[in-house]
Amino acid sequence: MDRNTVEKRVRELNDLLNDYGHAYYVLDRPIVPDSVYDQHMQELLSIEAEHPDLIFPDSPTQRVGGEILAGFSKVVHEFPMLSLSNVFNEEDIRDFDRRVQAGAGHSITYICELKIDGLAVSLKYENGRFIQGSTRGDGTIGEEITANLKTIRAIPLKLTEPITIEVRGEAYMPKKTFMKLNEARDENGEEPFANPRNAAAGSLRQLDPKIAASRNLSVFIYGIGGDGSAYGQDSHSDSLDYLASLGFETNKQSKRCKTIDEVIDFIESWQARRQDLDYEIDGIVIKVDGYEDQEQLGFTAKSPRWATAYKFPAEEVHTKLLDIELSVGRTGVVTPTAILEPVRVAGTTVARASLHNEDLIREKDIRIGDAVIIRKAGDIIPEVVSVLVEQRTGDEMPYHMPDNCPVCDSELIRIEGEVALRCVNPQCPAQMKEALIHFVSRNAMNIEGIGERVVDQLYTSGLVHDVADLYCLTKEQLLSLERMGEKSATNLLTAIEASKANSLEKLLFGLGIRHVGEKAAHILSEEFSTMDEIAKADAEKLTSIHEIGEKVADAVITFFNNEDVLEVLAKLKSYGVNMDYKGRTRQEIPTEGPFAGKTVVLTGKLTILTRNEAKEQIEALGGKVSGSVSKKTDLVIAGEEAGSKLVKAQELGITVWNETELVDALGEKE
Known part of the structure; x- marks a missing residue:
């Protein structure tokens, strides 16, 4: 056969085998005998062996896993993968509804929808072909795991339509696979996985795709990046149907509910029969169905206002409280922790549980030696629920919080209006170490290679007393630390040097000012643009910012009035740590021009600019780019083959531009 004929046959076999696989693995309706599938697969393998240049990305032979990966590269999500708020009872659900x-x-x-207990993933398709898959990561940046995701047969390598789309899903391990995997690990003397979620995550983060291929993972696709309005869908339920038509496996147990009572009935139904499923679920996701309603409700800093996750009640078990230990956090709060007889809870062994504060110990009458009931709050954090008073023998000992810090022996105080006891000694070693751990964390200065163990060594050895000392460490000093090799020391110094270039909001958050989280740090940086300006701001100036309240303002003023803080800041500046905001300040956001203060929707295919370029330029001129058309939309940019968004804009009387008009308006900024 000539090459064109061979290539045509390869593409035919790819399409045939992918169709057979979709019917078998996704629809659970085999359309040919296994012998026919095997025959076609052997033919394809034979041709690919002779013509390796005809091995296409959507070939089913590429699912078995290729060469071992060198590592995972970072992927910036075009649409952030936001987390959901949680509700735990009927009252919470009805409050959400109100x-x-x-x-x-x-x-x-x-x-x-059923809340699948797995690993959130993002899949990108270009012209209908799977090109990239990644983990959720921190919601903004994930890890590329394309090779591993290709091994999941429920993920189509080629869609039924040649479209470009990004979808979101949950990769999971079926219960039967999980049980077999742990049996094999036990036989091999390996530590069993705690639960199917951990097993799925561990499988997809293997550097050898063959391991992922052997784990029999599957996936449910639950949404489109941004939302489905860009593809002519008006609601989430419409998008689920559309995703299924493209060849994705969606969970068929979803249900549209017209009242919150129907939602509660759905939850109670699945709570009673969750064990009947072949996969783990840990709750129910509740979403507003219509995209226009979602657009109107909007988002908080961390999650959408139009969705929440109901978490099933945690599993409760009995054990014995052996002792109570104290720890001191970076803000000086002294937290009691229960030391327990180890017990299995929700798939993991638990030996410690937070008791939060002295009031909780007193309220629950918790005593050392008590038989207690524990659970994992939200299936994650162990907590003591109650004491089994009827099992007391008389040997149990009441617990009283100490008057002095367990680390530095300074007097503990209780600030008015707070329940926590606090060590207010700024030189307390426990606080210093916790402050260092926070400073180097991913969401702060993001210095990779400095974990709790290294921080403890740096502080204990006297090499580091405050965060500024990190920037004068030498390789010789690092090599003196236990288990620190030449390469690790070099990488650590490189990471420390790189962190000097971070934008102001990272440093501000890393300094650990009370009540100043990531969002507040970003707002302050955007408003004042430099550390010096923030330090000079008074209460009136701070509280004049809409998002900043008196509590945050007081904390900021108190922090910058501390001489020790000013000394640390001076050291950081002298070591070259950036003190300026690198983004667009609030004063720099245009208040005039064609896009200032406008909500803009992009629809259809753009040919002059990419969608990202258009979005970035519109936002640079003070506009906000939205994913769906509503009464709040000011302007719609309609490219080629614009669909339902254009129709809706015309129905609502919204101004519509073509791409040429957009480019002309963007040119006015020159």
Whole structure:
């Protein structure tokens, strides 16, 4: 056969085998006998062996895993993978409903979906072909795991339509696979996985794709990056149907609910029969179905206002409280921790549980030696629920919090209005170490290679007393630390040097000012642009910022009035640590021009600019780019083959531009 004929046959076999696989693995409806599948697969393997240049990315032979990966590269998500708020009981659910109804101004239809207990993933397709897969990561940046995701047969390598799309899903390990995997690990003397979620995550983060291929993972796709309105869908339920038509496996147990009572009935139904499923679920996701309603409700800094996750009640078990230990956090709060007889809870062995504060110990009458009931709050954090008073023998000992810090022996105080006891000695070693750990963490200065163990060594050895001392460490000093090799020391110094270039908000958050989280640090940096300006700001100036309240303002002023703080800042500046905000300050955001203060929607295919370029330039001129058309939309940019968004804009009387008009308007900024 000539090459064109061979290539044509390869593409035919790819399409045939992918169709057979979709029917078998996704639809659970085999359409040919195994012998026919095997025959076609052997033919394809034979041709690919003779013509390796005809091995295409969507070939089913590429699912078995290729060469071992060198490592995972970072992927910036075009649409952030936001986390959901949680609700735990009927009262919480009804409160969520009241907020949604009030925000929307009319009755709402919800869609409920099973909350799969797996690993969130993002899949990108270009012209209908799978090109990249990544983990959720921190929601903004994930790790590329394309080779491993290709081994999941429920993920189509080629869609039924040649579209470019990014979808979101949950990769999971079926219960039967999990049990077999742990049996094999036991036989091999390996530590068993704690639960199917950990097993799925561990499988997809293997550097050898063959390991992932052997784990029989699957996936449910639950949404489109941004939302489905860009593809002509008006609601989340419509998008689920559309995703299924493209060849994705969606969970068929979702349900549209017209009232919150229907939502609660759905939750109670699945809570009673969750064990009947072949995969683990840990709750129910509740979403507002209509995209226009979602757009109107909007987002908080961390999660959408139009969705929440109901978490099933945690598993509760009995054990014995052996002792109570104290720890001191970076803000000086002294936290009691229960030391328990180890016990299995929700798939892991638990030997410690937070007791939070002295008031909780007194309220629950917790004594050393008590038989207690524990659970994992949100299936994650162990906590003591109650004491089994009827099992007391009389040997149990009441616990009283000490008057002095367990680390530095300074007197503990309780600030008015707070329940926590606090060590206020700024030189307390425990606080200093916790402050260092916070400073180097990913969301702060992001200095890779400095974990709790290294921080403890640096502080104990006297090499580091405050965060500024990190910037004068030498390789010789690092090599003196236990288990620190030449390469690790070099990488650590490189990471420390790189962190000097971080934007102001990272440093501000890393300094650990009370009540100043990531969002507040970003707002302050955006408003004042330099560390010196923040340090000079008074209460009136701080509270004049809409998002900053008196509590945050007081904390900021107190922090910068501390001489020790000013000394550390001076040292950081002398070592070359950046003290300026690198983004666009609030004063720099345009208040005039064609896009200033406008909500803009992009629809259809753009040919002059990419969608990202258009979005970035519009936002640089003070506009906000939205994913769906609503009454709040000011302007719609309609490219080629614009669909339902254009129709809706015309129905609402919204101004519509073509791409040439957009480019002309963007040119006005020159």
